[in-house]
Amino acid sequence: xxxxxxxxxxxxxxxxxxxxxxxxxxxxxxxxxxxxxxxxxxxxxxxxxxxxxxxxxxxxxxxxxxxxxxxxxxxxxxxxxxxxxxxxxxxxxxxxxxxxxxxxxxxxxxxxxxxxxxxxxxxxxxxxxxxxxxxxxxxxxxxxxxxxxxxxxxxxxxxxxxxxxxxxxxxxxxxxxxxxxxxxxxxxxxxxxxxxxxxxxxxxxxxxxxxxxxxxxxxxxxxxxxxxxxxxxxxxxxxxxxxxxxxxxxxxxxxxxxxxxxxxxxxxxxxxxxxxxxxxxxxxx
Numbered sequence: 465x466x467x468x469x470x471x472x473x474x475x476x477x478x479x480x481x482x483x484x485x486x487x488x489x490x491x492x493x494x495x496x497x498x499x500x501x502x503x504x505x506x507x508x509x510x511x512x513x514x515x516x517x518x519x520x521x522x523x524x525x526x527x528x529x530x531x532x533x534x535x536x537x538x539x540x541x542x543x544x545x546x547x548x549x550x551x552x553x554x555x556x557x558x559x560x561x562x563x564x565x566x567x568x569x570x571x572x573x574x575x576x577x578x579x580x581x582x583x584x585x586x587x588x589x590x591x592x593x594x595x596x597x598x599x600x601x602x603x604x605x606x607x608x609x610x611x612x613x614x615x616x617x618x619x620x621x622x623x624x625x626x627x628x629x630x631x632x633x634x635x636x637x638x639x640x641x642x643x644x645x646x647x648x649x650x651x652x653x654x655x656x657x658x659x660x661x662x663x664x665x666x667x668x669x670x671x672x673x674x675x676x677x678x679x680x681x682x683x684x685x686x687x688x689x690x691x692x693x694x695x696x697x698x699x700x701x702x703x704x705x706x707x708x709x710x711x712x713x714x715x716x717x718x719x720x721x722x723x724x725x726x727x728x729x730x731x732x733x734x735x736x737x738x739x740x741x742x743x744x745x746x747x748x749x
Contacts, residue, residue, distance in 0.1 A: 465547050467539075467554045471562065471602045474555045478516070478604040486513035490605035492596060495519035495556075496536040496650040497545045500640035504609040505549035507637055516603050517546055518555040520562065525591030536653055555603060562598060571597045573624050576714055580616050580727055581738070584704050592617060593624050600630060607633040611640070613647050615727060615740045619714060639739075641667065641748060647739045654735040662698040663732050669694040670741040673726055677743040682720040684708040687743070695730060704729035704736060711742065720744065 468474045478488055489508030493501050508515045519542055526532035539556060546554060570590050576582075577589035600608070610618045622634045640648045645667035646660065655663060669691040676687060688706055695701050709716055711723045720743050727740045741747060 465543070465551050465554065467543065467556060469555075469557055469561065471557055474516075474553070474557075475602045475604065477553060478602075481514050482604060487607070488512055488514045488516060488603065488605040490516045490518070490599070490603045490608045492518045492520075492599050492608065492610075494521045494535065494650065495542050496538060496653070497542045498640075498648045498650060498652075500611050500613065500648040502545060502549055503640050504611060504637050505546060505551060507635070508607070508609050509550040511607060511635070512605075514552045515550055516553045516555060516605065517551045518599055518603065520555075520557055520595070520599075522562075522591060522595040523559050524563070524594060525588050527585055527587060530585075531651075531654075534654075536650055555599075562595065570594050571624065573620055573627070576616065576620050576623055579714060579716075580705055580707065580709075581729060582616070584729070589617075589620055593620060596621055597624065597628070597630075600625075600632060605632055607635055609635045609637055611638075612636050613639045613649070613738065613740070615711075615725060616714060619712070639748075645671070645748075647737070649737065651735055651737065655732065659700055659732040659735065662700050663730075663737055665695045665698045665701060666728055666730060666737060666739040667747075669728070670726060670739060671747040674741055674743050674745070674747040677720050677724075678746070684716075684718050684720055684724070687720065687726070691726065691728070695728075698732070700732050702731040704731060706730075708743070 489512035491504045521535050571593040572590050573593050582589050618636050625634050673687045673691050691706050706728050708726050711725045722744050724743050729738045
């Protein structure tokens with residue numbers, strides 16, 4: 465496994481591999497890997513000849529007062545975890561390498577970015593689409609894998625890739641959960657034991673709403689009330705958003721069908737957790 469820090473060197477490596485007829489799978493991350501990331505890497509290893517992991521805490525997708533400075537970083541730890549999955553290259557550039565002096569380009573996608581996380585994190589998705597488009601240009605993959613926990617992000621990247629005619633297959637992979645149901649996230653490391661216990665209300669609320677919808681309750685307002693009441697039982701919980709949307713457009717719906725997704729963002733203390741579930745699908749045991 466090789467670690468490359470220079471964008472030009474990474475691009476040259478990828479172009480050389482492609483000239484040899486090899487396919488490249490790519491998993492972009494901000495590091496501090498967990499089993500969710502590792503599941504993406506294992507899937508990428510099975511789908512292509514070469515596997516590239518990027519680790520870059522992207523400053524442009526963090527807003528004022530967010531956790532850019534405190535976001536966990538440990539390249540040695542991440543390298544140790546990544547190596548058994550068969551990663552060929554870890555691309556880990558610095559911020560000045562990705563955004564050199566004079567950098568003046570931004571990729572903006574409208575519509576899908578305006579609600580949910582986009583409404584509460586101004587500029588977040590401009591940072592995401594800009595860095596992902598840069599990473600795609602540097603790594604030159606034929607396919608890229610993303611987790612469905614960041615449901616809106618996945619929809620945004622799919623739209624961007626289609627709109628820009630990028631010859632990259634975007635693969636969405638299922639949410640990976642802890643044994644108690646908490647969706648895996650690098651930010652879970654911020655939680656105290658008490659807050660982590662309260663954070664289980666997200667998966668519990670999703671489970672209850674899924675069960676109710678599959679038993680015949682299709683009124684979105686009723687299901688959202690159920691979710692609000694469950695999360696509201698936790699003293700440290702503060703709901704950022706709780707919405708049921710159409711999975712492709714992310715527009716709110718009033719009646720639930722097979723394409724309806726319940727999306728949550730909730731603060732527990734200062735830690736913001738997100739989660740989601742397609743309501744008519746059974747919730748994982």
